[in-house]
Amino acid sequence: MRRDRDRRTLRPTRKDRKLNASLAETLSVALLVLVLAGAVVRPFGLPEAVTAVPAAALVVATGALSPAHALDEAERLGPVIGFLAAVLVLAQLCDDEGLFQACGAWMARTAAGRPRRLLGQVFLAASAITAVLSLDATVVLLTPVVFATAARLGARPKPHVYACTHLSNTASLLLPVSNLTNLLAFAASGLTFTRFAALMALPWLAAIAVEYAVFRRFFATDLDAGAQAPSGGDAPELPLFALVTVACTLAGFVVTSAVGVDPAWAALAGAAVLAVRALLRRRTTAKALLNAASVPFLAFVLALGIVVRAVVDNGLDTALGRLVPDGTGLAALFGLAVLAAVLANVINNLPAVLVLLPLTAGSGPGAVLAVLLGVNIGPNLTYAGSLATLLWRRIVHAHDTEVRLGEFTRLGLYAVPASLCAAVVALWASLAVIGGG
Amino acid sequence: MAVVVWIVEGTWPACVDAARRHAPEDAEIVLLHVTGDDVADAAHGAFAGLLGRGHPERDPGTRVEHLAAASAETLLGAAAERLGRPCTRTERTGRVEREVVAAADGAELLVLARDGDRSRLGPHSLGPASRFVVDHAPCPLLLVWPEAAPDLTTMPGPPHHD
Numbered sequence: 245m246r247r248d249r250d251r252r253t254l255r256p257t258r259k260d261r262k263l264n265a266s267l268a269e270t271l272s273v274a275l276l277v278l279v280l281a282g283a284v285v286r287p288f289g290l291p292e293a294v295t296a297v298p299a300a301a302l303v304v305a306t307g308a309l310s311p312a313h314a315l316d317e318a319e320r321l322g323p324v325i326g327f328l329a330a331v332l333v334l335a336q337l338c339d340d341e342g343l344f345q346a347c348g349a350w351m352a353r354t355a356a357g358r359p360r361r362l363l364g365q366v367f368l369a370a371s372a373i374t375a376v377l378s379l380d381a382t383v384v385l386l387t388p389v390v391f392a393t394a395a396r397l398g399a400r401p402k403p404h405v406y407a408c409t410h411l412s413n414t415a416s417l418l419l420p421v422s423n424l425t426n427l428l429a430f431a432a433s434g435l436t437f438t439r440f441a442a443l444m445a446l447p448w449l450a451a452i453a454v455e456y457a458v459f460r461r462f463f464a465t466d467l468d469a470g471a472q473a474p475s476g477g478d479a480p481e482l483p484l485f486a487l488v489t490v491a492c493t494l495a496g497f498v499v500t501s502a503v504g505v506d507p508a509w510a511a512l513a514g515a516a517v518l519a520v521r522a523l524l525r526r527r528t529t530a531k532a533l534l535n536a537a538s539v540p541f542l543a544f545v546l547a548l549g550i551v552v553r554a555v556v557d558n559g560l561d562t563a564l565g566r567l568v569p570d571g572t573g574l575a576a577l578f579g580l581a582v583l584a585a586v587l588a589n590v591i592n593n594l595p596a597v598l599v600l601l602p603l604t605a606g607s608g609p610g611a612v613l614a615v616l617l618g619v620n621i622g623p624n625l626t627y628a629g630s631l632a633t634l635l636w637r638r639i640v641h642a643h644d645t646e647v648r649l650g651e652f653t654r655l656g657l658y659a660v661p662a663s664l665c666a667a668v669v670a671l672w673a674s675l676a677v678i679g680g681g
Numbered sequence: 682m683a684v685v686v687w688i689v690e691g692t693w694p695a696c697v698d699a700a701r702r703h704a705p706e707d708a709e710i711v712l713l714h715v716t717g718d719d720v721a722d723a724a725h726g727a728f729a730g731l732l733g734r735g736h737p738e739r740d741p742g743t744r745v746e747h748l749a750a751a752s753a754e755t756l757l758g759a760a761a762e763r764l765g766r767p768c769t770r771t772e773r774t775g776r777v778e779r780e781v782v783a784a785a786d787g788a789e790l791l792v793l794a795r796d797g798d799r800s801r802l803g804p805h806s807l808g809p810a811s812r813f814v815v816d817h818a819p820c821p822l823l824l825v826w827p828e829a830a831p832d833l834t835t836m837p838g839p840p841h842h843d
Binding site for chain 2: 280283284286289292296359379380383384385387388391392395396398399400401402405406408409412413464465466468469470471535538541544545548592594623627649651652
């Protein structure tokens, strides 16, 4: 330990060897592109971290980022990553308990053979699941269930599956746990869990309401086609234990933030309760739990954070600083949200939020939340950001048929500007009523 | 020579009934279902959007593809049962409207249903996919209403010429 500290005091001598700023910036940007490309292409099926971790090591080794700043970034991201791992495990265990199957059965029963009602149920389920169990749960676990439900009713699946993909982004505004971008912003904003949720409740509702209106119009043909009511069958057992645990976890978020404890502990406790039960009943294994926590992904986030920090510190902060509006008036919030949405679509929302947070945290929580509106709603235009999407298309194309983005993009062109505008106005109103303090 | 019946979720019973009523006794009936690849692609894309999550085996798009294949089989089974006479079942995957036109090549008749906004009679009662098929089909068409055909009173009055 002491030796480590001694080494850290020697750091100033490294400064002499520091690269000049423009070279360092070029290197950092190149590495960021490489990291993103590696995450999409996954050469030889290797985990994303295999490109990202050496890239992070390289920015530190070349002096593009000082070890102190890298350490600072790691300390900032550590708790966020722990929180994320707990939520990922919690969602997987809820699936093991049959929560998502029960959700599908509920949607089929209450939709009663009417596609428009099914769309309403999908909006309710996807919004709630995204908010509480994160967007990963909606994309990975809910989407196939929604498809199966639509197929069982003989309804055309397209509107319902598209609703899952859109809501996994739009409905991830509500809670810090809903999206990794939120967890990052939550740590930077200094808000409590409860105040974050209170400020984002109105924007969340506004954005979802706009999406719903757009979907009803855009998919009118498919929704008019009709469906059949499900044939009786047994109602599946409600996974009461999982539901109660999730409810207690939510209550835990409120309580921990009220007494000033990191709400990550509540998520960890919820995941632990379900994990112990599943292990005792031999429904899961330690290996499956570790798999659900997705350790390479956590390493990827940490490494990505370090590379982005190098990009920001070596000149992007001054370049973008001019574009970032000051204050939290309606115009400033709007400018921030649009800037964030554009960045999310050009690169990807994860690096976009990492870049924008240090530049906006000084303007207060309102500015940070406006950035979140942009990075969370924006991806409905290009899935993963245009760079990543282009690469992804090439890979899928190489394996299989061409991926058509026409309809997805057209839907996004209607939904994204409208829901972003509604959410910004709602955030502005929330800030005026509740206050960002 | 064959009668191709395009089976689509929601509107297919009317097509099967029409085929039963209008197809000649000796005609070979082909029940055709096309799974659009756009739905699975949306799920693939959403997973690609979760940058860095790894676990390609968790890609919901792949699960959706499997579910779609199973659901198409069930749907064609139900249609064959409603038809109640020997028939061939064909399942295709791709761009729906183009696959239907290609499958109708050399057919005697293609049976399809209106799938647009049927509350306002007129051009919009055909959705984009059926509009394309109507315009490009290489054979005669039988275009049916998914429910009872509207009566004469729904026809708009003649245009006024002042």
